Amino acid sequence: MSRPSSSFHSGLATLALILACSGCNGDDSGGDSAAAPVWNDLGNAGYACLVPQGDTFFDWYDAGTPEPLPADDPVDVVVVLADCHSGSVSGELASCSVSVEGDVVTVVSEGGYYVSGGPQVSDCNVLSATCSGPVLTEGSWMLTYGEASTAFEVPTVDSPCAP
Numbered sequence: 001m002s003r004p005s006s007s008f009h010s011g012l013a014t015l016a017l018i019l020a021c022s023g024c025n026g027d028d029s030g031g032d033s034a035a036a037p038v039w040n041d042l043g044n045a046g047y048a049c050l051v052p053q054g055d056t057f058f059d060w061y062d063a064g065t066p067e068p069l070p071a072d073d074p075v076d077v078v079v080v081l082a083d084c085h086s087g088s089v090s091g092e093l094a095s096c097s098v099s100v101e102g103d104v105v106t107v108v109s110e111g112g113y114y115v116s117g118g119p120q121v122s123d124c125n126v127l128s129a130t131c132s133g134p135v136l137t138e139g140s141w142m143l144t145y146g147e148a149s150t151a152f153e154v155p156t157v158d159s160p161c162a163p
Contacts, residue, residue, distance in 0.1 A: 035116070035117040037090065037091075037114035037115060037116040038114065038115050038116075039091075039112055039113075039114055040112045040113055040114070040115050041112045042081040042082055042094075042109075042111050042112040042127065043081075043109060043110045043111060044108065044109055044145065044146035044147075045081050045082070045146070046079065046080045046081045046082060046083065046109075047079070047145065047161050047162060047163055048077055048078070048079045048080075048096070048107040048109070048143065048145035048161065048162055049077070049078050049080075049159045049160065049161040050069060050076075050077060050105070050133060050143060050152075050159055050160050050161075051067050051069075051075060051076050051078055051159050052067055052068075052070075052073060052075060053073065053074040053075055053076050053132070053133075054076070055067055055076070067158065067159045068155065068157050068158070069136060069154055069155060069156045069159065069160075070154075070155045071136065071138035071154050071155050072135060072137060072138070073135065073136070074132070074133065074134070074135045075133040075134065075135075075136055076130050076131070076132060076133055077096060077098050077105075077107050077130065077131050077132075078128060078129075078130050079096040079107060079109040079128060079129045079130075079131075079145070080126060080127070081109060081112070081127045081129070082113075082125075083124075083126050084124040084125070085113065085124075085125050085127060086115075086121050086122065086123065086125070087121045087123045088118075088119075088120040088121045089113040089114060089125075090113065090114045090116070091113055091114040092111075092127055093110070093111045093112060093113070094109065094110075094111035094127050094128055094129040095109065095110050095111060095129050095131075096108065096109040096110075096129040096130070096131040097131060098131055098132065098133050098134065100134045103139065103140060103141050104141070104142045104144060105133065105134060105136075105141060105142070105143050106144045106145075107131075107143070107144065107145045107162075108145075109129060109145075111127060111129065112127075113127065136154045137154065138155065139153070139154060140152075140153055141153070141154055141160075143160050143162045144162060145162040145163065146162075146163070148162045148163030149162055150162040150163070
C-alpha cells in the first residue's frame with residue numbers, strides 16, 4: 001500500500017481549517033462566535049437626590065445619616081442609575097442635567113452600559129452622575145426625576161430623593 005501524497009495531507013489540512021472556521025465570517029449563521037454586546041439604557045432610571053454642594057453623597061449613603069439642606073445654599077444633584085450592576089459590563093456612561101422652573105427642580109439623566117454574553121461577575125457596582133443644582137430658597141419645593149416627584153421643604157433635615 002502506498003503512502004498518501006503531500007497534496008492529500010495539504011487537502012486535509014485545508015478542509016480542517018474550513019470546518020474549524022465555519023462562522024468566522026462575522027454572520028450569525030453558525031459557529032460559536034460571541035454575540036455582540038447589548039446596550040442597557042438606564043436614562044432616567046434609579047433615583048436622584050439633592051445634597052449640599054461639595055458633599056459626598058456616598059459618605060451619606062453608606063453611613064445612612066441624613067444631610068440637611070439649609071436655605072440659600074447651592075446643592076448638587078446625585079443620580080444613581082444602577083446601584084448594583086456587574087463589573088463584567090463595559091462602556092459605562094452616566095450624565096445628568098438640572099433645570100428649575102418656579103419651585104420645581106427637574107432632573108434628567110442619560111446613561112447605561114454594554115452587557116456581553118457569557119458569565120457575569122457577581123460583584124456590585126454603582127453607576128452614578130453628579131451635576132450642579134440650584135440655590136434653594138426657603139419654602140416648598142418639588143423634585144422631579146423621570147416620572148417620579150417628591151415634595152420637600154427647605155430648610156430640611158435630610159436629602160430629598162425621587163423616586
